[in-house]
Amino acid sequence: xxxxxxxxxxxxxxxxxxxxxxxxxxxxxxxxxxxxxxxxxxxxxxxxxxxxxxxxxxxxxxxxxxxxxxxxxxxxxxxxxxxxxxxxxxxxxxxxxxxxxxxxxxxxxxxxxxxxxxxxxxxxxxxxxxxxxxxxxxxxxxxxxxxxxxxxxxxxxxxxxxxxxxxxxxxxxxxxxxxxxxxxxxxxxxxxxxxxxxxxxxxxxxxxxxxxxxxxxxxxxxxxxxxxxxxxxxxxxxxxxxxxxxxxxxxxxxxxxxxxxxxxxxxxxxxxxxxxxxxxxxxxxxxxxxxxxxxxxxxxxxxxxxxxxxxxxxxxxxxxxxxxxxxxxxx
Ligand SMILES: Cc1c(C=O)c(-c2nnc3c4c(C[n+]5cc6c(C)n(C)c(C)c6c(Cl)n5)n(C)c(C)c4cnn23)c(C)n1C
Numbered sequence: 001x002x003x004x005x006x007x008x009x010x011x012x013x014x015x016x017x018x019x020x021x022x023x024x025x026x027x028x029x030x031x032x033x034x035x036x037x038x039x040x041x042x043x044x045x046x047x048x049x050x051x052x053x054x055x056x057x058x059x060x061x062x063x064x065x066x067x068x069x070x071x072x073x074x075x076x077x078x079x080x081x082x083x084x085x086x087x088x089x090x091x092x093x094x095x096x097x098x099x100x101x102x103x104x105x106x107x108x109x110x111x112x113x114x115x116x117x118x119x120x121x122x123x124x125x126x127x128x129x130x131x132x133x134x135x136x137x138x139x140x141x142x143x144x145x146x147x148x149x150x151x152x153x154x155x156x157x158x159x160x161x162x163x164x165x166x167x168x169x170x171x172x173x174x175x176x177x178x179x180x181x182x183x184x185x186x187x188x189x190x191x192x193x194x195x196x197x198x199x200x201x202x203x204x205x206x207x208x209x210x211x212x213x214x215x216x217x218x219x220x221x222x223x224x225x226x227x228x229x230x231x232x233x234x235x236x237x238x239x240x241x242x243x244x245x246x247x248x249x250x251x252x253x254x255x256x257x258x259x260x261x262x263x264x265x266x267x268x269x270x271x272x273x274x275x276x277x278x279x280x281x282x283x284x285x286x287x288x289x290x291x292x293x294x295x296x297x298x299x300x301x302x303x304x305x306x307x308x309x310x311x312x313x314x315x316x317x318x319x320x321x322x323x324x325x326x327x328x329x330x331x
Pocket of ligand 1: 080084
């Protein structure tokens with residue numbers, strides 16, 4: 001099998017996150033989920049989510065599906081890097097993305113979601129596409145959609161073609177040569193503890209010299225920005241007039257009319273350029289002359305994260321062969 005599905009930015013003004021239509025159950029219930037390579041739980045707003053915590057999201061009602069089965073005694077609870085979280089029970093049911101159907105997918109129904117999920121009415125849940133070792137279901141961990149779908153895919157891969165303020169695509173089971181230029185550069189993936197962890201070959205700021213220093217981090221479609229070591233981040237914002245590391249805004253900000261340099265990162269011998277438009281992430285509040293940077297420091301996080309700001313500058317292949325690798329191509 002092969003399949004394709006849209007990755008649509010949830011906000012027309014700036015790329016906070018991307019959602020993809022999925023179908024769950026019989027008859028199929030359609031929800032818009034955030035495909036997240038930085039986690040491995042597939043959870044949804046559901047008929048079990050308290051009404052006070054639901055604000056416009058689509059919900060999955062297992063009781064309306066003839067193929068749903070409660071996974072008795074199983075629960076899940078997850079906390080994300082931005083402090084948001086959710087928890088609940090587990091069903092298995094038919095689940096499809098882009099026509100790729102998995103009959104007994106573990107679908108985690110939310111009994112509780114944190115406030116940032118309630119306020120984000122464009123996201124009905126997440127599809128974790130990290131490695132199944134990260135799945136939080138207890139007492140038995142469950143497989144991700146990709147792990148379940150892999151045996152029926154023409155090739156054990158999925159690709160991300162995220163775009164700047166435009167609809168992109170996730171493809172499953174094939175590599176669409178029309179979506180990239182030049183060659184795909186593959187690098188090894190360390191699956192411990194369960195992220196798509198790889199090592200970039202270095203970085204450059206604007207037309208400055210390229211620094212060939214290895215940067216180990218995760219490819220995370222579920223994170224909006226790029227989080228790198230402070231030395232790299234300060235080297236970047238040193239080139240931005242009026243940039244400061246704002247305690248109140250929680251990161252590097254600068255006057256929205258400042259000229260930003262592009263940010264270059266290396267994968268093997270290949271170079272990828274994040275254009276200035278992606279690096280000026282968003283006004284700190286609507287209409288403010290102060291903008292929040294798309295590149296922030298990872299010092300408080302513990303890992304480096306190549307989020308959407310970097311991923312949308314490339315065509316990315318998540319290769320699930322043994323051993324897994326990740327491929328990057330320009331587009
Ligand atoms: C260590 C880490 C992260 C690791 O991942 C991270 C982060 N960055 N985007 C997201 C996340 C998103 C994407 N996302 C980002 C958003 C931003 C920046 N804003 C203002 C809104 C309203 C957002 C929404 Cl609804 N959604 N989602 C849906 C989830 C569950 C996330 C969890 N963490 N997260 C941050 C901010 N930090 C510090």
